[in-house]
Amino acid sequence: MNLVENLANAQTLAQAIVNTIPEPFLVLDGKLRVLAASRSFYSTFKVNMEQTQGQLLYALGDGQWDIPALRLLLETIIPEKTSMDDFEVEHDFPNVGLRTMLLNARKVLYDDSSSANILLAFRDVTATRIIERDKEQLQKRTDELLHQKQVLLQEMQHRVANSLQIIASILLLKARAVTSEEAKLQLRDAHQRVMSVAAVQQHLHASEGIDQIEVRSYLTKLCESLVGSMVGESQPISVTVEADVGMIVSADAVSVGLIVTELLINAIKYAFVAGRTDCQIKVSYEINGTDWKLVVADNGSGKAAEPVGRKGARLGTAIIGALVSQLDAQVSTVSSDKGMAVTITHATFISRLPLAS
Incomplete structure (x- = not known):
């Protein structure tokens, strides 16, 4: 088997491996041109092979991948770190809609060559982020309702305390006004019980x-x-x-x-x-x-x-x-x-x- 056949077999094997990856996946050359793309990439972003292979990444799909955050990843971060995990990109893709993607990139260097490839994998976390935002909004709304409940409770406790004080004062005034000793005693006992209820309410209000x-x-x-x-x-x-x-x-x-x-x-x-x-x-x-x-x-x-x-x-x-x-x-x-x-x-x-x- 000659060198040409070996190279063709290697390319076939590499493409087969790329196609088995369930998530969108790209192999780029050093100039960020697409060497291979997974079937999932084509189906996810509604593009075909002719529009993709050999094309500059930023030109794919009428420039839908010309994203500032992606340029930062590929042109600044990858050259310095050679790899990046879970780089989040949110973009409105044509024919697909708004999507949130986690990008994982690896720079592959070869011992016998100055050339390099970049492996780029995409994970769609749009549904997850929507759920997280919904949960965050729900938690915010719950916190607001709890705050409102606390404010209403404090207002109610304040009104109850004021009402008890008014009732206690009226009973004490009545006790001073009546001439019957038995009536005085009963009114004072009633006054003391109202004050005891106020004491309980006060301590409950002070509790955390x-x-x-x-x-x-x-x-x-x-x-x-x-x-x-x-x-x-x-x-x-x-x-x-x-x-x-x-x-x-x-x-x-x-x-x-x-x-x-x-x-x-x-x-x-x-x-x-x-x-x-x-x-x-x-x-x-x-x-x-x-x-x-x-x-x-x-x-x-x-x-x-x-x-x-x-x-x-x-x-x-x-x-x-x-x-x-x-x-x-x-x-x-x-x-x-x-x-x-x-x-x-x-x-x-x-x-x-x-x-x-």
């Missing part, structure tokens, strides 16, 4: 996130606020909080916060005789998976006659009962002359903390 609240921080701040507003110097009362670290959904946090507020107010107002100095209230919250247990205990005088509250707190008992029912929990009370402990338990729970004495 909307759907989940960190329970230890929430209960600690809530109790500190209530103690600061209700406990005076004439009879100091120590209030401690022991809570597991964990999250609670906002809806449940409202009910738990109102229960703690009601029980804490009840203990501060009724648990201790005047002049006592060792007054202690302990709030504990334990978590075990989806189960939890809340205990509010004091070392006061106790009161066995009331299932949850003490004398004058029957409304509080009804409120707590309704909130416990909403939480699908159970309430129990232990009362003696050493104090009182109210326990709210969700599902079956084995306590790790000692009972308050």
